[in-house]
Amino acid sequence: MAKTSQTAMAIEGMVREIKLEPSQMTAQLTPAEDLFVLAHMGIPETSAENWTLDIGGHVQTPIRLNYEQLMARPKRVLETVHQCAGSPMNPTLATRRIANVQWGGVDLAELLDEAGISANATHLWSYGMDHGKFAGEVQENYLKDIPLSRLAEGDVLIAYELNGAPLPQKHGFPARLVVPGYFGTNSVKWLSRLEVADRRADSIFTTRFYNDAVPGTEDTRPVWEIFPESLIVAPAPDAVVAAEEIEIWGWAWSATGVERVDVSTDGGDSWHQAEVGPRQQRSWQRFSYQWSPSAAGGCTLMSRATNADGANQPLEGARNAVYALDVAVA
Ligand SMILES: Nc1nc2c(c(=O)[nH]1)N[C@H]1C(S)=C(S)[C@@H](COP(=O)(O)O)O[C@H]1N2
Numbered sequence: 001m002a003k004t005s006q007t008a009m010a011i012e013g014m015v016r017e018i019k020l021e022p023s024q025m026t027a028q029l030t031p032a033e034d035l036f037v038l039a040h041m042g043i044p045e046t047s048a049e050n051w052t053l054d055i056g057g058h059v060q061t062p063i064r065l066n067y068e069q070l071m072a073r074p075k076r077v078l079e080t081v082h083q084c085a086g087s088p089m090n091p092t093l094a095t096r097r098i099a100n101v102q103w104g105g106v107d108l109a110e111l112l113d114e115a116g117i118s119a120n121a122t123h124l125w126s127y128g129m130d131h132g133k134f135a136g137e138v139q140e141n142y143l144k145d146i147p148l149s150r151l152a153e154g155d156v157l158i159a160y161e162l163n164g165a166p167l168p169q170k171h172g173f174p175a176r177l178v179v180p181g182y183f184g185t186n187s188v189k190w191l192s193r194l195e196v197a198d199r200r201a202d203s204i205f206t207t208r209f210y211n212d213a214v215p216g217t218e219d220t221r222p223v224w225e226i227f228p229e230s231l232i233v234a235p236a237p238d239a240v241v242a243a244e245e246i247e248i249w250g251w252a253w254s255a256t257g258v259e260r261v262d263v264s265t266d267g268g269d270s271w272h273q274a275e276v277g278p279r280q281q282r283s284w285q286r287f288s289y290q291w292s293p294s295a296a297g298g299c300t301l302m303s304r305a306t307n308a309d310g311a312n313q314p315l316e317g318a319r320n321a322v323y324a325l326d327v328a329v330a
């Protein structure tokens with residue numbers, strides 16, 4: 001059974017580094033070294049010198065860019081929330097793999113305008129250079145799709161910087177897609193090809209995985225837009241707090257921005273409207289509630305975000321379920 005070293009490298013397994021608990025998410029901008037790392041088939045070796053990005057499919061003029069040509073285009077800088085949807089095998093589990101970072105890169109809609117999208121096109125397929133085994137089957141690449149309608153909203157980037165520094169290898173060097181307001185799974189790292197298509201992509205990552213059941217129907221829905229969600233940063237779980245006014249604060253986010261956050265200090269029996277800070281571009285938003293505990297003893301704290309459409313967080317059984325933690329009042 002002879003195997004080349006190439007093959008051995010290609011079957012490296014899943015990478016999943018989760019670095020911060022909610023109580024450690026104190027910074028508005030998540031430092032790059034604290035950012036979670038997810039890769040289904042390991043981290044490929046790539047280099048800027050040999051790298052090219054092909055844009056083709058249903059376009060009038062296919063485009064090929066090298067790293068230098070990508071960098072020579074106008075640079076856009078964008079702060080956005082970045083969220084992993086959690087394990088594709090367990091789509092109703094809340095994992096709170098969330099960060100808020102700044103990407104630097106090139107506007108994808110402008111590039112596609114230059115290529116000229118054909119009238120019948122509906123989706124954009126994105127190919128990563130990583131390949132190997134996933135779910136017991138050999139995958140030729142990491143292939144995802146987004147609807148072209150998302151591009152019309154703007155802010156979709158081909159990013160080559162993270163928090164002002166070159167994209168680290170594990171985060172997609174030389175360049176990656178960034179789709180703000182969509183789950184991280186769609187932001188393809190080690191990007192090599194973009195294909196304009198007239199249907200959804202047929203990879204395991206777009207068909208078998210990353211499609212949610214729509215409750216009460218037989219239908220499924222692609223894991224694209226993120227849902228309204230929030231978490232409490234402070235106080236931390238199991239903290240002992242003094243029986244005087246304290247601030248309960250955390251982060252709230254959604255694809256379109258958060259309209260309101262409610263906080264409960266009695267395990268969800270009653271809710272109080274928190275103050276919600278501004279959104280920077282597509283960032284998460286700070287919320288804060290001044291709490292005056294009325295008695296000593298244990299309390300369960302919760303937060304619940306609502307977006308402009310009135311959608312909010314289920315109490316349980318969902319990826320964006322309400323986060324709850326216990327504290328003790330001294
Ligand atoms: N090429 C490629 N891109 C990928 C993945 C992958 O396995 N391969 N994982 C996706 C998933 S599930 C997430 S959550 C994000 C994580 O991005 P990060 O590791 O830079 O935080 O990358 C996405 N892009």
Ligand SMILES: [Mo]
Pocket residue numbers: 038083084085086184185
């Ligand atoms: Mo993910």
